Amino acid sequence: MSGVLYLIGVGLSPSQVTQEAINVLKNAGSVFAEEYTSMFELNLGQFLTSLIGKPVVMLSRRELEDEGGEALIRAVKEHGSAALVTIGDPMLATTHSALLANAAQMGIKVRVINGVSIVCSAISQAGLSPYKLGPVATVTYERMGVLSTRAYEVLSSNLGNGLHTLLLLDIKDDGGFMGIDDAVNIMLRIENETKLGVITGDLIAVFESRVGWGDQVIVVGPLINPPNLKAPSVIVVPGLLNPVEWEFLKIVYGAGEELLKRHVNHVKSLLNNPQFSSRLQ
Known part of the structure; x- marks a missing residue:
């Protein structure tokens, strides 16, 4: 043929x-x-x-x-x-x-x-290094009574290695995108069940709405306190931050110095957690 x-x-x-x-x-x-x-x-x-x-x-x-x-x-x-x-x-x-x-x-x-690609775009818009991006995961809805923990596991593993995580959001069975609030609630539900201490008030996220469209909005803040943004959206959770990434989040998106410090200290605590698979060498 x-x-x-x-x-x-x-x-x-x-x-x-x-x-x-x-x-x-x-x-x-x-x-x-x-x-x-x-x-x-x-x-x-x-x-x-x-x-x-x-x-x-x-x-x-x-x-x-x-x-x-x-x-x-x-x-x-x-x-x-x-x-x-x-x-x-x-x-x-x-x-x-x-x-x-x-x-x-x-x-x-x-x-x-x-x-x-949303992968390249999301990391670029967040001002984070693509060389430090770990595996990507999708936060999915519960289906047939089963809630997948894959996104939480990927996030935990990436943070345990100091890496950034891109969380894509599910598409509903009847059409339309999962909202940021739904995604965060699902991740918190898994956190509450596993009690690994990965998602706390110290963990920040870059919430990105409608990347590539004229009304694109990007907000940096605690993962547990998501903003009300339009779909389609993605969530980028930084790992360890180098000085350039730190300054970008601080100057471009107004992330507070204290919030960034708490975030980095939290990620460092996960590097020493034996429950995670490996550590940066």
């Missing part, structure tokens, strides 16, 4: 779509899009149709995961090329990695058109 399958990221907002992405979409035989890994506040399909002047087919999670993206493969066979559009950067979702690997095994050429 020949042909090309494009996986295209369109960034975090309509203003971040690159010219390269537009050119590829205009020339692709068929264009598809998905909104289950992330969402715009506007209709992605309608936005893309108006942008490139051709119809866009929306695909569900079932069609991409359970059916292995068969619609994309058929489109490549029929038209020689197809493109799947995702929000942000497309390769942050393992679903898309598996999709491209499957296509490549069939002899289809694959090409990734990168978009602005």
